[in-house]
Amino acid sequence: MNETEQAVRHVLADWAAGISAHPNLADAVLARDTRRRRRRRALLSCVAAVVFLAGAGVLWAVAPWRTPDRLVPASPHPDDSAPPxxxxxxxxxxxxxxxxxxxxxxxxxxxxxxxxxxxxxxxxxxxxxxxxxxxxxxxxxxxxxxxxxxxxxxxxxxxxxxxxxxxxxxxxxxxxxxxxxxxxxxxxxxxxxxxxxxxxxxxxxxxxxxxxxxxxxxxPVPHVVRIADLTGLRVVASQYDDWRGATINLAPTSMTTWMSTEAGQKTLTPYMIRLGNADPVEGYAGFSDRQPVLETRALDGRTVIRKRSYQELWKTALVRFPENQVAVVLVPKRTSDADLMAFASGITPGPDYVPVRR
CATH class of the missing domain: 2.60.120 (Jelly Rolls)
Structure with missing residues (x-):
């Protein structure tokens, strides 16, 4: 278990008891449904490009369009890999x-x-x-x-x-x-x-x-996650193995220090992506099985899901891919729901990623 995993598990366990209900959840869901219907109409007019992950035998889809409300970034960012x-x-x-x-x-x-x-x-x-x-x-x-x-x-x-x-x-x-x-x-x-x-x-x-x-x-550091919306961000950590999966940390380009745990360890960043087998990875999202799905977006073989999470530092979304692979996406709490979904929608496995089987 690496330092990021330990830190995330620590904060999840510490904050699990701090769930509070959204005061206007019904109104928020109705407003979101209206936005979602508009976005579905926009999606129907777009064409998808499919990228084949060499050697893995899996098709990963990357949506090449951008709608006016930033539904999906145009394409993977050219600087989304870690520095060599x-x-x-x-x-x-x-x-x-x-x-x-x-x-x-x-x-x-x-x-x-x-x-x-x-x-x-x-x-x-x-x-x-x-x-x-x-x-x-x-x-x-x-x-x-x-x-x-x-x-x-x-x-x-x-x-x-x-x-x-x-x-x-x-x-x-x-x-x-x-x-x-x-x-x-x-x-x-x-x-x-x-x-x-x-x-x-x-x-x-x-x-x-x-x-x-x-x-x-x-x-080169293995390029295991493609990120389409990298505006103002840089990859500051990338760890990967073929049994645990990938952990990617991102920070604003102007950020010189990391978020600290209660013990004072600078091991957390405002943006994190955890990609691997769904069984162990979905727990990182902080979703409760009792909470309803607030928003779902289907994008050519991958599904982006947002639910209420018991995280306090981050907002969270799940991206489900073929082969039982899942990406957990963590963004700052101040991020709007629309921007969270747009950022998560642009996450796809990179060319060096091999599906984790356990």
Whole structure:
């Protein structure tokens, strides 16, 4: 579970008891029905374009029209993907053959190479990365002429002295290298295995070779969500795997700090999209099964749904796609219902997204 998921689950649980009824719900529904009838007439005069998701065998529809009331944005925005990592792997130990890249909160790249067990993680940050401090051994190493801080914990029985009972020292071995690779670029190479006395899948020398072999080469973040209405917004985090799905964070281009949780963690943004299998993902919307559907919009193979939600920071909509895939769309509470539906209507899976089966 990533930090965004933890934060969202925390606020949902905390606010679930704070539901209040809309004082003019009947009038709002009647007004919305009138607007909806006008929009249906506009939709009947439009032509849809269908985009095929390569390799997945699924047809995802993208509506290419724009009506005067901004029902659906014209097309996916050309800048709706996350910025690429400026660093890429140059060498990896044998067996580390699956490479992934995320842009993680708050705007830091995480490059991962996976073997059968624990992954090698490379974090690239524009601000200083603190080395791990614990009961392991701290030292230094030369990384291409720069002095790096190293941290090492050997394999040991879980909880054995002197490694105590706190993670990550307590449960197994760790190797880590942290340094300033160039001005404005801090890098940390990390390997940890919660396996007690079992050795790491790569040695400290291997990790040092990984660090020295990193290259200045842009590596694109997987483009897993297409966003048509990106006016004034930028993608600040994008995380994806083929069993959990995609989590996309967006913020206004002028925004320099993120929304904070009660614990003070800056892990939330005003706009979030969670795309994955419907069974686990729909819960993020904060919808109650007892609440009626307030608005539904059908758009060539996808359906946009708005219901009353027990969220307090966001308004929420669901977008249902083929293959039991669902996007939960969270926007600021001040957003109008029409703008929420317009923004959600422009959400479609991106070219690198593969339907999540669980």
């Amino acid at each position: 990592s400026p660093v890429d792997f140059g060498w990896l130990p044998d067996g580390f053959d699956t490479e992934t890249l995320d842009l993680v909160p708050p705007g830091v790249w995480r490059l991962t190479a996976t073997a059968d067990r624990e992954p090698i993680e490379v974090t690239i940050s524009p601000v200083e990365l603190p080395p791990t401090r614990g009961n392991g051994t701290t030292g230094t190493a030369d990384v291409n002429g720069v002095t790096a801080t190293t941290y090492s914990v050997p394999p040991h029985a879980v909880g054995a002295p002197p490694y105590g009972t706190n993670s990550p020292d307590a449960d197994g071995a760790t190797e880590e290298i942290t340094w300033q690779r160039k001005p404005g670029q801090w890098v940390q190479v990390h390997l940890h295995f919660a396996g007690g006395e079992k050795p790491l899948a790569a040695s400290g020398d291997d990790l040092l070779r990984v660090a020295r072999g990193l290259v200045d080469r842009e590596r």
